Every structure is written in C-alpha cells, then in structure tokens.
Amino acid sequence: MEIQTPLKETTDILIEEGGDVLKMCYQCGLCTGVCPWNQLTKFDLRKLVHKAQMGIVDFEDEEVWRCVGCKTCVDRCPRDVEIPYLMRAIRRVIMEVGAGIVPHSLRLSEKNISAVGNPLGEPPEKRNDWAKDLDVKTYTKGTEILYFPCCYQAYDPPTRKAAVATVDILKKAKVDFGIPDNNVVCCGESIRKAGAESLWQRLAKTNMDIFAELGVKKILVTSPHCYHTFKDEYPELGANYEIIHLSQYLAELIKEGRLKFSKPMVKKVTYHDSCCLGRYQGIYDENRQILTSIPGLEFVEMRDNREYALCCGGCAGRLWMETKKGERMSELRLEQVFEIGANTLALSCPYCMANFNDGVISMGKAEEIEVKDIAEIVSEAL
Ligand code: SF4
C-alpha cells in the first residue's frame, strides 16, 4: 500500500478558503453511496474528501469539477459535512489562487459574467428586451415589489417564457411591481459555487448598490439560484431584503383568492424539485399546491421526489460545463418522467429548464413531452 504524506499547507489553504468542514468527516463513505454521479459513472466522494484532509487533492483532475452542489450527500451525512463548501474551497484554489485547470466552457461563462454581467455574453442594454411589448414598468422608489428575472429568463428564448408568464400573472393579480433597469447583473450564485469568489462579491455589490439607491425592500425571483444567494449569501455583505420565490407568492395569491383559474387543463403533470428550492430551502409544498389547484390537471409524482429528488445536473457551474452523453443527470431524471407517463414536466428553475430542454432534444423526445415553468402553466390556466 502506498504511504501518503499529509501536506498541511494545502489543507490549511482549503480551510482558509472556507473548506473547514473537511475536519468533520470521519470517512464512513455514506456520501459516495448517495451521490447521484454514481448512478451514471464512478465518483469516489469519500476519497476526494480524504485527499482534501491529507492536502493531496489533484487540482488538475476533472473530478474536482464533478459536484453539482445538490446537497444529497449533506442530507445523509452523519456528521453534517457541507460537501458543497469543501468543493467550493477546492475550486477557489483553482480559480482564485491559480492551481489546476478550469474547464474551457466554464472559463468562458466566467469571462462573460465578468465582462457583461451575464453568463450568455449578451449585451447588457438588451437585458430588458424580453419585456418590451409587455407594458411593464421599471421599478422606482416606493413600488412594492421588485421582480428580478434571472439572466436566462432575460436572454434565453425558451426560458424567457417564464418571465413573460410571471408578468402576466402579476398584472392579473393587480400586484404593484416593477422590473430593474438593465444595469443589474447576474446574481452570481453559481459562479460562486464554481470558485470565483471575488467575481461573486463584485456582482453582489453592484446589485446591492442599485437596490439601495432604489430603496428596494422586497424582491420576487423566479430562479431558486437568485433566491438562495439574495436571501442567504448577500447578507454576508450587509444586505437585508425580503426575498420571495414565485412559487411561494403564487401559492399565497391563490389562497387569498387573487388568482382564479378559468381554463381547465387536460394535462398529466409531474413536478421536478430543484435542489436550490428543495434541499436548500425546504420549499416542497407550494408548487404542488399550485398545480393541484388547477382544475382538470392530473398531478403525478416521480419515483424520487421532494428531498430525494435527483438533480438536473446544472447547479454549481455544471450548466456551463460539458457533460458527455450517458453521464447526464437530466436524462436520468427524464427517464423517471417517462416512466410515469406524464406529458408535462413542471419546473420552477431556469437552470432546470435549460438542462431539461436540452435533455428532451438529445433523447429525441421533444414531441412527447412539454417542459414548462410553473408560471407558464398558471398563466395558461387563468
Ligand atoms: S458521509 Fe460525511 S462523514 Fe461520511 S465520508 Fe461522507 S462526508 Fe465523511
């Protein structure tokens, strides 16, 4: 057996970069058994944590980019080891300190976010083009709610439909809301998980300055990634807003009778729990309440649901990295959708939307299933 000498310096750097959770791990290996990667390929998570403890992580190995931050392992770990923090620390050493190799496609997205404020590399002045025919006002001081669509909902045509539907719903419920001017930037949640800490701080400060100038107090988001970072991470820099995810808001509007469904819907719908909304925030019931309150809609659950839901494979920067055919979590999840005969897959996350749209196309199933955001389904039923 090869004797390995611990390299304390590397371990110390990982701890400095926020990976101190590595000290908690006692190497039981339960995490490896539940990590979804092991349904697709081999990923020895326990061993990677051990390498981090020993300070012998191979920063050039592509396994350091595998973790999607889905938190399945955290839920099962007997020591509550927050693996995504450790993975973020390893990636910070690569991204910020300069060790190892950054996947080309991730580097490109990082450069786009840094240069123009969105991962798609689209012009900032076109950020609000999605809303130009919708008669929606720009947020001004005193407006009740700032509706903040994510970069994908602003620029990516299939994903944009969720933002258009959200505006339709908010108008029908007579909500006092406005959208930000096109000077806001990416929320930064995923690029932070991918290790670009200083970029996340720059993005957060830009958005926070804009929100402060406008006196924003309440922000409505359609992306669980924006939700997570605005609510749980921006406060690290002093932010303090009320953050609401659309699923929470819609469930409330329906309960209060401010939204009434007038068009019965003949659909067999299943719902995919996004990791950032589910395991990160415990928001499981709201989307199910919304769907089951639509007349005519038949709601069916997939095999793995709620806290056991499979990740779509797009969190923690993986959306911007190549994943070869046969190793895509989105396709594994879509198999579960087809298993129960649903004809509509309902989502509440733009990253899930991008991944599953690609998945149905690469599986040749685009004609068999509709992939829709909950907002689109609600808007159609009003
Ligand atoms: S489940 Fe937790 S304690 Fe066990 S090996 Fe994984 S990280 Fe370590």
Ligand code: SF4
């Ligand atoms: S967070 Fe998810 S992808 Fe990452 S190691 Fe844990 S189970 Fe695997």
